[in-house]
Amino acid sequence: MTARSSLLLPLFRATPRAGWWAVAAAAALAFVVLPALHLLVAPGHPLHVSDHVVTVAGKIACYATVAVALDLVWGYAGILSLGHGLFFALGGYAFGMYLMRSIGRDGVYQSDLPDFMVFLDWKELPWFWHGTDHAAWAVALAVLVPGLVAFVFGWFAFRSRIRGVYFSIITQALTYAAMLLFFRNDTGFGGNNGFTDFKRIFGFPIAAPGTRVALFAASVAVLLGTLVLCRWLVTSPFGGVLRAVRDGEPRLRCLGYEPLWFKLGVWTLSAVLCGVAGALYVPQVGIINPSEMSTAASIEIAIWVAVGGRGTLVGAVLGAVLVNLAKSWFTKAMPELWLFFLGFLFVAVTLFLPGGLVGLLRSRRPRRPTPASVAAPASPDGPAEEVTA
Amino acid sequence: MTATPAAPLQVNTGHGVVLYLEDVTVSFDGFKALNGLTLYVNVGELRCVIGPNGAGKTTMMDVVTGRTRPDRGRAFFGQSLDLTRLSEVEIARAGIGRKFQKPTVFEAHTVLENLELAGARDRRARGRLFALPGPEDRRRVEETLALVRLTGEAHRPAGLLSHGQKQWLEIGMLLMQDPKLLLLDEPVAGLTDEETARSADLIRGLAGNRSVVVVEHDMEFVERLGGTVTVLHEGAVLAEGPLARIQKDPKVIEVYLGR
Numbered sequence: 206m207t208a209r210s211s212l213l214l215p216l217f218r219a220t221p222r223a224g225w226w227a228v229a230a231a232a233a234l235a236f237v238v239l240p241a242l243h244l245l246v247a248p249g250h251p252l253h254v255s256d257h258v259v260t261v262a263g264k265i266a267c268y269a270t271v272a273v274a275l276d277l278v279w280g281y282a283g284i285l286s287l288g289h290g291l292f293f294a295l296g297g298y299a300f301g302m303y304l305m306r307s308i309g310r311d312g313v314y315q316s317d318l319p320d321f322m323v324f325l326d327w328k329e330l331p332w333f334w335h336g337t338d339h340a341a342w343a344v345a346l347a348v349l350v351p352g353l354v355a356f357v358f359g360w361f362a363f364r365s366r367i368r369g370v371y372f373s374i375i376t377q378a379l380t381y382a383a384m385l386l387f388f389r390n391d392t393g394f395g396g397n398n399g400f401t402d403f404k405r406i407f408g409f410p411i412a413a414p415g416t417r418v419a420l421f422a423a424s425v426a427v428l429l430g431t432l433v434l435c436r437w438l439v440t441s442p443f444g445g446v447l448r449a450v451r452d453g454e455p456r457l458r459c460l461g462y463e464p465l466w467f468k469l470g471v472w473t474l475s476a477v478l479c480g481v482a483g484a485l486y487v488p489q490v491g492i493i494n495p496s497e498m499s500t501a502a503s504i505e506i507a508i509w510v511a512v513g514g515r516g517t518l519v520g521a522v523l524g525a526v527l528v529n530l531a532k533s534w535f536t537k538a539m540p541e542l543w544l545f546f547l548g549f550l551f552v553a554v555t556l557f558l559p560g561g562l563v564g565l566l567r568s569r570r571p572r573r574p575t576p577a578s579v580a581a582p583a584s585p586d587g588p589a590e591e592v593t594a
Numbered sequence: 595m596t597a598t599p600a601a602p603l604q605v606n607t608g609h610g611v612v613l614y615l616e617d618v619t620v621s622f623d624g625f626k627a628l629n630g631l632t633l634y635v636n637v638g639e640l641r642c643v644i645g646p647n648g649a650g651k652t653t654m655m656d657v658v659t660g661r662t663r664p665d666r667g668r669a670f671f672g673q674s675l676d677l678t679r680l681s682e683v684e685i686a687r688a689g690i691g692r693k694f695q696k697p698t699v700f701e702a703h704t705v706l707e708n709l710e711l712a713g714a715r716d717r718r719a720r721g722r723l724f725a726l727p728g729p730e731d732r733r734r735v736e737e738t739l740a741l742v743r744l745t746g747e748a749h750r751p752a753g754l755l756s757h758g759q760k761q762w763l764e765i766g767m768l769l770m771q772d773p774k775l776l777l778l779d780e781p782v783a784g785l786t787d788e789e790t791a792r793s794a795d796l797i798r799g800l801a802g803n804r805s806v807v808v809v810e811h812d813m814e815f816v817e818r819l820g821g822t823v824t825v826l827h828e829g830a831v832l833a834e835g836p837l838a839r840i841q842k843d844p845k846v847i848e849v850y851l852g853r
Contacts, residue, residue, distance in 0.1 A: 215724075215726075438723075441722070441723060441724075441725075442710070442714065442722045442723075442725040442727075443719065443722040443723045443725075445703065445707050445710070445711055445722075446711065446719075446722050448700070448702060448703060449700050449703065449711055452700050452701065452702055452703075453698060453700060456694075456698045456700070458682045458683050458686065459659065459682065459686050459691075459692050460686060460711065460712055460717070460767070460771060461683055461686035461687040461717045461771070462683065462717045463683045463717075463718075463719075466718065466719035466720075467719045467722075470719050
């Protein structure tokens with residue numbers, strides 16, 4: 206067997222047949238149906254899909270990728286991060302630097318420097334902005350920066366055996382600290398306004414229908430790729446060790462496994478996936494600012510996963526889509542009630558629906574019990590304890 | 595250190611002794627859990643360790659598995675591996691297996707997955723990513739399943755097993771791990787008489803190829819196991835020898851059996 210087939214075959218086999226049908230259906234919808242309805246059907250026609258819908262769908266695909274990335278560490282390895290918004294935002298900022306540079310002299314001040322730098326009376330680019338006019342470097346940064354931050358943070362936290370709720374609280378502090386840093390004008394990322402007013406991406410006008418559709422399709426492609434990759438990871442022997450980390454880390458050490466590398470690997474991968482999602486998110490919504498790093502934003506990600514169902518991957522997608530659709534509706538119809546609803550939702554799901562929506566669906570359709578539905582952890586530590594459904 | 599050597603550390607038991615504990619002392623806030631404990635376990639031996647609560651039985655196991663570092667004394671696995679310097683993971687990889695008092699199997703994993711987890715040859719993250727169980731691995735798992743009488747339960751989550759079955763699964767996991775030295779902490783706690791008899795057979799079968807240290811309260815079970823008995827009291831060895839002689843020892847009768 207060649208190295209290629211020995212890698213690709215398990216990747217293909219890990220997703221069941223029904224899963225591949227769902228992937229194909231989603232791909233057909235995202236790559237063919239929706240683009241056709243947006244580009245080919247005239248506005249005003251009842252089948253026309255508006256700009257707004259394409260943008261919201263692309264944005265939700267990015268959110269769903271982040272949710273799957275969080276489910277990978279929370280649902281399978283028992284690491285509840287309440288700071289995943291940081292990695293998402295770092296990816297967004299990294300790619301946003303490229304978008305800012307692509308504005309060129311079309312900004313308000315018609316300078317080579319981004320507008321906010323002119324406003325601050327800076328004369329030249331800070332060193333970390335060098336090379337960001339190249340898209341490839343910006344994409345590399347969107348992967349490397351979240352990955353590196355996660356790796357370093359994770360190395361110290363996991364090596365010190367910080368687990369459970371303590372780990373969650375530290376991730377909150379981390380993203381909050383980063384937000385304060387990015388709020389400062391001196392940091393060099395546009396302070397509280399962040400980046401906006403993008404004009405073009407890879408030479409294409411950023412708001413053109415074709416660009417919009419391409420970004421949406423890319424977001425869905427990344428989401429589907431993330432799902433297939435994570436599915437393989439959690440069904441591999443590596444995934445078996447991850448679930449053992451979640452359910453009994455000290456016991457696992459007695460079996461001769463060093464949990465550090467398993468946790469660090471999956472944690473870093475999760476952050477990288479968030480970074481990629483963030484990089485795709487920014488050109489679609491047209492803005493990135495430090496509010497993406499707020500503690501509330503990260504908690505919201507955890508709520509998507511909890512609503513959909515931890516440890517299922519598809520549940521994360523379901524949760525991200527439904528909660529965000531609800532948010533779109535709420536923030537228009539009764540914006541002042543949204544946060545109350547979100548809080549209520551979290552409490553209700555925790556109390557009445559510990560397996561999330563996927564858990565509910567599975568209990569309606571009795572099948573062979575899934576591992577997650579009988580989990581009772583083997584060791585007394587952290588929120589891994591709550592993995593019962 | 596967190597470095598993970600690819601090859602497990604080699605145990606040298608040329609002198610016929612697998613575990614050396616010499617003058618080991620561990621204190622917790624002034625309380626001496628172990629107080630100059632000296633104990634040797636031979637290759638292939640089945641050793642029972644008894645003693646009243648607080649005698650230091652569990653602390654002794656913690657020292658051997660690297661969970662607790664002694665304040666004083668030496669702890670060696672074979673002639674060359676210093677247990678006071680190795681990490682828990684390194685000690686486990688070098689070949690010391692441990693069964694805890696209450697069954698600690700991975701409840702969300704199936705019986706089969708539990709055994710595979712324990713029996714994996716490459717325990718590094720990279721190794722697990724691309725691991726494919728071969729026919730040899732499958733045969734070992736099947737043999738172990740039969741031995742601990744869990745063949746019919748292979749695909750059930752371990753959390754659904756009875757208490758006795760969990761104890762056996764854990765023994766099965768130790769078999770898969772194939773350690774040179776096995777530490778069993780009250781392996782028959784909470785088992786029925788029939789299950790206890792079956793466990794005694796299993797544990798006797800474990801010794802010979804490997805050394806087994808059993809910590810136990812149940813004297814009937816200790817008798818059934820045979821082998822040398824070590825009595826711990828206040829963190830040190832009070833008496834050592836065959837059970838028949840131990841039971842007649844006036845010191846032992848006073849602190850333990852007599853009560």
